[in-house]
Amino acid sequence: MGAAVELLDEHGERGLTFRLLAERLSTGPGALYWHVANKDELVALAADHVLGHALAEVPPPTGDAVAGLRTLAVTVFDALDRHAWAASRVTAPATLANALRLFDRIGTLVARTGLPAERHFEVSTAISYYITGVSAQIIAPGLTVSPATSREDFLARTADRWEALDPADYPFLTRTTANLRDHDDRDQFTTGLDLLLTGLNTTTEPGRPA
Amino acid sequence: MGAAVELLDEHGERGLTFRLLAERLSTGPGALYWHVANKDELVALAADHVLGHALAEVPPPTGDAVAGLRTLAVTVFDALDRHAWAASRVTAPATLANALRLFDRIGTLVARTGLPAERHFEVSTAISYYITGVSAQIIAPGLTVSPATSREDFLARTADRWEALDPADYPFLTRTTANLRDHDDRDQFTTGLDLLLTGLNTTTEPGRPA
DNA sequence: AAGCACTATGGAACGCCGTTCCAGGGTGTG
DNA sequence: CACACCCTGGAACGGCGTTCCATAGTGCTT
Numbered sequence: 025m026g027a028a029v030e031l032l033d034e035h036g037e038r039g040l041t042f043r044l045l046a047e048r049l050s051t052g053p054g055a056l057y058w059h060v061a062n063k064d065e066l067v068a069l070a071a072d073h074v075l076g077h078a079l080a081e082v083p084p085p086t087g088d089a090v091a092g093l094r095t096l097a098v099t100v101f102d103a104l105d106r107h108a109w110a111a112s113r114v115t116a117p118a119t120l121a122n123a124l125r126l127f128d129r130i131g132t133l134v135a136r137t138g139l140p141a142e143r144h145f146e147v148s149t150a151i152s153y154y155i156t157g158v159s160a161q162i163i164a165p166g167l168t169v170s171p172a173t174s175r176e177d178f179l180a181r182t183a184d185r186w187e188a189l190d191p192a193d194y195p196f197l198t199r200t201t202a203n204l205r206d207h208d209d210r211d212q213f214t215t216g217l218d219l220l221l222t223g224l225n226t227t228t229e230p231g232r233p234a
Numbered sequence: 235m236g237a238a239v240e241l242l243d244e245h246g247e248r249g250l251t252f253r254l255l256a257e258r259l260s261t262g263p264g265a266l267y268w269h270v271a272n273k274d275e276l277v278a279l280a281a282d283h284v285l286g287h288a289l290a291e292v293p294p295p296t297g298d299a300v301a302g303l304r305t306l307a308v309t310v311f312d313a314l315d316r317h318a319w320a321a322s323r324v325t326a327p328a329t330l331a332n333a334l335r336l337f338d339r340i341g342t343l344v345a346r347t348g349l350p351a352e353r354h355f356e357v358s359t360a361i362s363y364y365i366t367g368v369s370a371q372i373i374a375p376g377l378t379v380s381p382a383t384s385r386e387d388f389l390a391r392t393a394d395r396w397e398a399l400d401p402a403d404y405p406f407l408t409r410t411t412a413n414l415r416d417h418d419d420r421d422q423f424t425t426g427l428d429l430l431l432t433g434l435n436t437t438t439e440p441g442r443p444a
Numbered sequence: 445a446a447g448c449a450c451t452a453t454g455g456a457a458c459g460c461c462g463t464t465c466c467a468g469g470g471t472g473t474g
Numbered sequence: 475c476a477c478a479c480c481c482t483g484g485a486a487c488g489g490c491g492t493t494c495c496a497t498a499g500t501g502c503t504t
Contacts, residue, residue, distance in 0.1 A: 042463080051482065052483030054483055054485090055481070055482045055484095058480085112322070116372075125403075125404070127407065144410065145417070146413070149426075151426070153368045158367040160370065161326050162326075185329070193335075193338075195342060196337075196341030207355070215356045216360030216364055222437060223429035223430055226432050251491085252490080263491085264454055264456090264494080265454055
């Protein structure tokens with residue numbers, strides 16, 4: 025399964041073919057079907073493999089539960105960032121081992137925040153969806169764009185297009201292009217995450233109902 | 235382009251082929267390539283088409299800016315829920331017309347919250363990522379599962395599997411199966427959304443720094 | 445009216461992919 | 475020695491995205 029991850033890192037999901045993988049493993053395409061049912065399962069298992077490594081490197085919890093959630097989320101994001109193809113394949117409604125493990129760790133941390141028990145599930149789900157969903161959005165789009173164009177070029181061209189728009193139709197976009205040109209993808213992940221966790225803190229504290 | 239949306243609704247992204255679409259349009263596959271560059275672009279345009287309809291039906295803003303953001307987000311979610319294939323194709327870093335429009339509306343509303351101007355871009359991006367990313371996570375996974383199995387069956391079988399896990403390895407999962415069996419997907423979207431918007435309100439209010 | 449450039453068509457053909465099939469090799473058991 | 479089982483790998487199938495090209499329509503120029 026490590027070979028599949030390698031090839032996916034090199035060529036992306038579309039570039040991974042059973043023939044290529046078989047060649048690297050010095051075997052035939054048919055042999056692979058003894059181990060996996062189809063390509064979807066192959067990629068899903070490879071993505072879960074990546075997630076497993078990510079979970080293994082999460083630092084031990086130091087601060088309170090919310091801080092632990094933040095660390096967990098950021099670590100997973102960084103790991104997925106190193107394997108862009110995996111980002112869109114790690115899904116929240118989990119069936120595979122490491123996706124289950126991720127959700128369990130989130131839930132365990134949420135349970136420690138002091139939130140009433142009947143809200144544990146929905147809040148854990150929300151955080152889980154945020155991590156996998158937003159990571160996929162931030163990391164994966166680059167795959168559609170031709171891999172030759174650099175991130176800077178792409179952002180610059182996008183910013184140019186925004187500037188060319190009619191300010192009457194797009195009042196916000198046309199005055200925000202500067203921020204687009206120089207932003208950090210990772211910051212965008214943490215900004216939303218911190219908003220979400222702040223919201224969590226607020227609803228946790230007594231005397232301040234949502 | 236409406237025909238493409240129809241076929242995507244009927245057969246999903248994998249089920250849409252140039253041959254099938256050509257047949258429905260009483261033409262040849264080659265003719266379609268005059269209008270779109272490739273299948274990716276076709277699906278992206280179809281998804282943007284769906285998003286356009288969603289934006290058109292957003293109710294006029296009534297309450298404050300945060301309430302407007304909530305309404306906008308929920309309306310987009312509901313529209314995507316009706317076209318599952320589109321959910322994973324509406325991406326936040328926008329190039330197409332309606333995706334740009336969505337981001338602009340978010341930004342305009344964020345600007346009205348009283349947040350300092352230098353934070354408008356990152357917060358708008360965060361909300362945008364949340365809407366598209368989490369919608370995709372909630373709506374799209376059902377596509378991978380065989381379409382024959384109902385949602386109830388799937389959840390029941392997943393819950394059974396969770397119950398069979400070792401409580402020592404998965405302490406949270408094994409005591410949360412009840413919530414899994416009867417939950418509303420839409421609630422999961424709004425739960426996270428409300429956390430995020432609560433966080434936004436908190437950071438907006440003076441005398442309460444994050 | 446005639447010619448021309450340009451837009452648009454649609455069917456045939458190409459190459460590649462996921463997947464299936466199956467004849468056989470290896471290994472451990474009676 | 476034979477049988478059963480796990481696993482292999484190469485050939486073959488059907489279908490896909492995409493390309494190519496001869497040709498039909500359309501509107502503008504002369």
